Amino acid sequence: MADIQRVGVVGAGLMGSGIAEVHARAGIDVVVTEVSQPALDAGRARIEKSLQRGVRAGKLTEADAEAAVKRLTFTTDLSAFADRDLVVEAILEQEQAKVEVFRSLDKVVEREDAIFASNTSSIPIMKLGMATRRPAQVIGIHFFNPVPVLPLVELVPSLLTGEETIARAEAHATEVLGKTVIRSQDRAGFIVNALLVPYLLSAIRMIESGFASAVDIDRGMELGTAHPMGPLRLSDLIGLDTIKAIAESMYEEFKEPLYSPPPLLLRMVDAGLLGKKSGRGFYSYA
Ligand SMILES: CC(=O)CC(=O)SCCNC(=O)CCNC(=O)[C@H](O)C(C)(C)COP(=O)(O)OP(=O)(O)OC[C@H]1O[C@@H](n2cnc3c(N)ncnc32)[C@H](O)[C@@H]1OP(=O)(O)O
Numbered sequence: 001m002a003d004i005q006r007v008g009v010v011g012a013g014l015m016g017s018g019i020a021e022v023h024a025r026a027g028i029d030v031v032v033t034e035v036s037q038p039a040l041d042a043g044r045a046r047i048e049k050s051l052q053r054g055v056r057a058g059k060l061t062e063a064d065a066e067a068a069v070k071r072l073t074f075t076t077d078l079s080a081f082a083d084r085d086l087v088v089e090a091i092l093e094q095e096q097a098k099v100e101v102f103r104s105l106d107k108v109v110e111r112e113d114a115i116f117a118s119n120t121s122s123i124p125i126m127k128l129g130m131a132t133r134r135p136a137q138v139i140g141i142h143f144f145n146p147v148p149v150l151p152l153v154e155l156v157p158s159l160l161t162g163e164e165t166i167a168r169a170e171a172h173a174t175e176v177l178g179k180t181v182i183r184s185q186d187r188a189g190f191i192v193n194a195l196l197v198p199y200l201l202s203a204i205r206m207i208e209s210g211f212a213s214a215v216d217i218d219r220g221m222e223l224g225t226a227h228p229m230g231p232l233r234l235s236d237l238i239g240l241d242t243i244k245a246i247a248e249s250m251y252e253e254f255k256e257p258l259y260s261p262p263p264l265l266l267r268m269v270d271a272g273l274l275g276k277k278s279g280r281g282f283y284s285y286a
Helices: 014-025 037-056 062-070 095-108 125-129 163-176 192-208 214-225 231-238 240-254 263-270
Strands: 006-010 029-033 072-075 086-089 115-118 138-143 152-157 180-183
Touching (some): 014 029, 014 062, 029 037, 037 062, 037 072, 138 163, 163 180, 192 214, 192 240, 214 231, 231 240
Parallel strands (some): 086 115, 115 138, 152 180
Antiparallel strands (some): 138 152
16 A cells, blocks of 8 residues: 555565565665674675566566665664554564564654564464554564565454554555465464464474485475475475474464474474575575
């Protein structure tokens, strides 16, 4: 919706950089923050690389990519969000860290009608809303990786999110970003991860038990069910630390054993084998 002109993105990791990129490509002025300069530089490089990939694929022109870069400002100072109409938080999947971000945003963002969104996939939106003085303006806007490619957004109002916030967020996601919106209640995992995560964990348990190899499990789902990538390559794409965090939130909420992260996943995360972003997970990415 045209009323959202200035967007802030907290976090320039895999998801935050994708969220910043799609906004800049849609003509929106974007401020991106990170906790450190190296993390910020890595986010900027990720966005520039993705824009170039888009150019090579014929999705945008070189001039569009340059214009998108000019709409992006990178800073480690959260106070740059004072004039933002919408802020999307996309930091690591840790409840306390997210609560702190929302508490800070509440202090820093001056616009009374600003929307505070989280890209969380599993942490209750209600808890983030209650960290602010404006829970009616707090909502989940959950994107999918790679953000410039996948057309879906899950919209997740909490019990206290106002109708106007829901309508503005939905109009922004559809009309400005061109995404398709589905709505979910505020339950850990929402719609997609509630189905996807137990499937990914089951594939990891298959390897753990010696049942089948990663290559055969992936090939089975790619060739047998026409998934674009099998569950282990997809786990590597999402990030094993992220899957662990989502699984823990879902297990915490429902106490469903299928949501509990298997020991192999825990050990891989302990070892820093986080998937594509760290260079090694179930596969190696030299
Ligand atoms: C965990 C959570 O909370 C939420 C999540 O994110 S869950 C994870 C969800 N993600 C998935 O399930 C991903 C599943 N995998 C896929 O969809 C695909 O394998 C993939 C898109 C990742 C790669 O597909 P691919 O065919 O091997 O790659 P590629 O051909 O390069 O790209 C696919 C399309 O995107 C386009 N594209 C790629 N990068 C792009 C970019 N940076 N900008 C614009 N377009 C891009 C390509 O041009 C191509 O478009 P066409 O189909 O029109 O030709």
